[in-house]
Structures are given as C-alpha cells and as structure tokens.
Amino acid sequence: MIRLTDMRKDFHDLPVASCSVLALGEPTHREPAFGWVRNELFARLTRLGFRSIALETDRVAALRVEDFVKGGDGDLDEVAREGFSHGFGNLETNRRLVAWMRDHNANLPPEERLTFHGFDVPTETTSAPSPRRCLEQARDYLGLDLDLTGLLGADEQWSRTEAVMDPAMSVGATPEAERLRSLADDMLTLLHSNAAERIAQTSRAEWLRARTHLTAGLGLLRYHRQAAQRLENNTRLSRLFATRDALMAQNLLDIRSIEGRRGATLVFAHNVHLQRTPSTWSLGDLRVRWPGAGTVVAPLLGEQYVFVAGSLGRSEAIGLGDPEPGTHESVLQDRVTDWALAPTGTVTAARTRTDTTPQQGYFPLDQALLDTADAVLHVRDGSAVTRSGDLLRTPAGAGSEH
Numbered sequence: 028m029i030r031l032t033d034m035r036k037d038f039h040d041l042p043v044a045s046c047s048v049l050a051l052g053e054p055t056h057r058e059p060a061f062g063w064v065r066n067e068l069f070a071r072l073t074r075l076g077f078r079s080i081a082l083e084t085d086r087v088a089a090l091r092v093e094d095f096v097k098g099g100d101g102d103l104d105e106v107a108r109e110g111f112s113h114g115f116g117n118l119e120t121n122r123r124l125v126a127w128m129r130d131h132n133a134n135l136p137p138e139e140r141l142t143f144h145g146f147d148v149p150t151e152t153t154s155a156p157s158p159r160r161c162l163e164q165a166r167d168y169l170g171l172d173l174d175l176t177g178l179l180g181a182d183e184q185w186s187r188t189e190a191v192m193d194p195a196m197s198v199g200a201t202p203e204a205e206r207l208r209s210l211a212d213d214m215l216t217l218l219h220s221n222a223a224e225r226i227a228q229t230s231r232a233e234w235l236r237a238r239t240h241l242t243a244g245l246g247l248l249r250y251h252r253q254a255a256q257r258l259e260n261n262t263r264l265s266r267l268f269a270t271r272d273a274l275m276a277q278n279l280l281d282i283r284s285i286e287g288r289r290g291a292t293l294v295f296a297h298n299v300h301l302q303r304t305p306s307t308w309s310l311g312d313l314r315v316r317w318p319g320a321g322t323v324v325a326p327l328l329g330e331q332y333v334f335v336a337g338s339l340g341r342s343e344a345i346g347l348g349d350p351e352p353g354t355h356e357s358v359l360q361d362r363v364t365d366w367a368l369a370p371t372g373t374v375t376a377a378r379t380r381t382d383t384t385p386q387q388g389y390f391p392l393d394q395a396l397l398d399t400a401d402a403v404l405h406v407r408d409g410s411a412v413t414r415s416g417d418l419l420r421t422p423a424g425a426g427s428e429h
Contacts (some may be wrong), residue, residue, distance in 0.1 A: 047331040052298035054337045055389040057345045060412035062120025078290035081144040085112035089145030146278040157185035161244030168237035178203045190253045199251030246274040268317035276323035303399040337399040342409040345387040354380040355392035360406040368407045388407040
C-alpha cells in the first residue's frame with residue numbers, strides 16, 4: 028500500500044545530488060503534463076548542481092538550441108523550428124524551457140551556464156535522412172578536398188519512406204554507401220589524431236561540434252545499412268529500433284564525457300528509451316522487442332544512473348480514461364491530486380492496464396519496469412497539470428531578435 032507521505036513533489040531519497048544522469052521518463056509524448064513537470068524539476072535541479080539537459084531530439088539540430096540558450100542570435104520561433112526534430116519544437120513546454128534557459132544564462136559566467144543537448148538521431152519511424160549535411164560539415168572542418176556528391180547521390184533516395192521500410196529499396200548496402208562508411212571512419216580517425224592541432228586552430232567547442240556531426244553521419248550510414256537487411260519483418264524492425272537506441276546511448280555517454288566536469292545531466296525521453304529492461308511494441312501483426320538506450324547506459328554508469336518512470340492516470344489530450352481498478356496506475360491514482368513522485372518500493376504489486384491503444388502512444392507500467400526503476404512520476408490528470416502549468420514563464424522579448 029502507498030502511504031500519502033510516500034507521494035511527494037520532491038526527490039525523496041533519490042541520490043540526485045550524487046548521480047551524473049537523472050533519467051526522467053514519460054509514458055507518452057502526447058500528454059503535455061510531463062513537459063511541464065520536467066521544466067519545474069529541472070529548475071530545481073539546477074540549484075543542486077545540474078548544468079545540462081538532454082532531450083529526445085536530434086543531436087545535430089539541437090546545436091542550434093544550445094547556441095541560443097547561451098546568448099546566440101535568432102528568435103525563439105526560428106530556434107524552435109530549426110533546433111528540434113520529431114515536431115517537438117511545436118510543443119509549448121519545449122519553447123518555455125528554451126526561453127527560460129536563455130534568460131537564466133544571461134548574467135552567468137560561461138562555466139555556470141546551462142547547456143541544452145539532443146541525444147537522438149534524426150530518424151523517424153518510417154524514414155531517415157541523407158548523411159550529406161553531417162559528412163560535409165566534418166569534411167569542411169578538416170579541410171579535406173573530398174567530393175562526396177557522387178557517392179551520396181540524391182538526398183531523396185535516402186529519405187523516402189521506402190528506403191527504410193522496404194529493404195529492396197534501401198541504398199544502405201550499396202557499394203557507394205560502403206565507400207561512404209569507410210571514408211567517414213577515416214575522417215573520424217583523422218579528427219582524433221589531429222585533435223591538438225585542430226583545437227589550437229579553432230576551439231574545443233568547434234572540434235566537438237565537428238565530432239558531433241561526423242558521428243551523426245556515421246550513425247545514419249549504420250542505420251541505413253541495417254534498413255537494407257532482408258529479414259523477417261518483426262526481426263528487421265526490432266534491429267532497427269535497437270540500432271537507433273544504441274546510437275542514442277552512444278550520444279548520452281558522449282554528452283556525459285563533455286559535461287562531466289561541470290555537473291549532472293537531466294535526461295528526458297520516453298520510458299522505452301530510458302528504462303533498464305528491454306522495450307516492446309505491438310501493432311497488428313507486428314511484435315517488436317529491443318534493448319533501449321537505458322539498458323546500455325545504466326549498467327555502464329552504475330549508481331550514477333537514476334531512472335524515474337513516467338506514469339499517467341487519465342488524459343484528455345490522448346483520450347485516456349481513469350485506469351481500471353487493480354492496475355499499477357490505479358494504485359498510484361488513488362494517492363495523487365495532480366502529480367507526485369513515489370519510490371517504486373512503495374508501489375504494491377498490481378497488474379498492467381489494458382485500456383490503451385497504440386494511437387495514444389501510451390506504454391502502461393509493468394512489473395519489470397517498476398522492479399528496475401528508482402522512482403515513479405505519476406500524473407493523475409494531464410489536463411489539471413497543463414492548465415496550472417505555467418511553471419517556466421517565457422521572458423519578455425524571448426520571441427524577438429536578440
């Protein structure tokens with residue numbers, strides 16, 4: 028049984044002051060309440076030494092947001108449009124976060140400023156772009172006379188839906204793609220072997236940016252190579268999902284290598300990417316199972332990785348009603364007025380709810396997830412949190428040019 032005293036809006040006994048990654052999950056992308064709560068919690072965490080946040084959005088695109096929150100040119104509309112993938116720049120919660128971070132950083136010395144990261148790759152469920160932009164940026168930084176155009180071909184042959192969904196239409200295993208991977212590997216070796224010289228000529232930040240582009244380009248080539256494999260459909264999709272999460276894990280570890288000296292990182296993404304157990308997804312005849320990024324990062328970081336699983340009672344935004352009695356969510360629902368955190372050890376055994384649909388994007392709590400999470404963030408009613416969720420106010424002028 029959960030006691031009322033177990034449900035609070037602080038971090039309970041979670042070791043947030045000593046962890047390096049606090050992974051905060053949401054059970055669906057379509058309920059804004061989790062973004063509002065994330066914003067409030069991040070503001071609190073900055074007072075505990077957290078200096079960065081990483082969201083489930085394209086790492087290369089997010090460099091635009093990073094520049095802006097540190098005082099770079101542009102306006103909030105432009106940054107939201109260019110700095111997020113998956114349409115996440117349209118979310119008011121993300122716009123508020125970016126505006127607040129810029130305002131927070133305005134009068135701070137560089138070493139104390141908050142940093143924004145994406146840790147995802149720029150793929151969607153049914154498409155992945157050409158690696159052209161990433162590879163050409165790295166080539167130009169290295170000053171190489173290397174014509175990639177003939178090998179890359181038209182961008183559309185990479186980005187079209189068929190290139191990912193139909194292995195016969197994929198260009199990921201062509202001789203040109205193999206040559207591109209070889210060249211990208213050579214560029215990455217050159218980037219590291221010439222690091223001292225290149226950093227002296229440019230800056231550490233520019234070198235890191237070139238590495239981010241190059242590893243993203245290599246990631247896309249690997250993803251397209253996996254898309255070209257002729258396998259049974261469930262197996263093929265499971266490997267594609269696993270490839271994406273493996274790249275997300277690499278990005279998270281890389282971000283921590285950059286941020287380690289400055290402070291801890293709040294990571295925010297869907298539960299399936301952060302949980303310590305493998306994830307599953309079903310739609311019609313499809314049955315997909317894959318290891319998420321959390322299954323990689325958690326054992327590598329050990330006690331430095333803290334995972335808080337997101338849980339939802341009801342939601343007007345996705346048409347989700349109250350959970351059935353006897354489910355994990357209903358046990359939490361009875362003890363929360365709007366939202367709260369609870370140690371997973373206080374959640375009694377129950378069953379998985381079955382009143383959800385794939386279109387809602389909601390992944391119900393299950394016992395395996397709860398057994399390996401450090402805490403649960405339960406939102407009782409998404410609408411109640413959203414309507415009272417002016418947690419990070421947009422500063423005056425944040426939408427105008429600076």
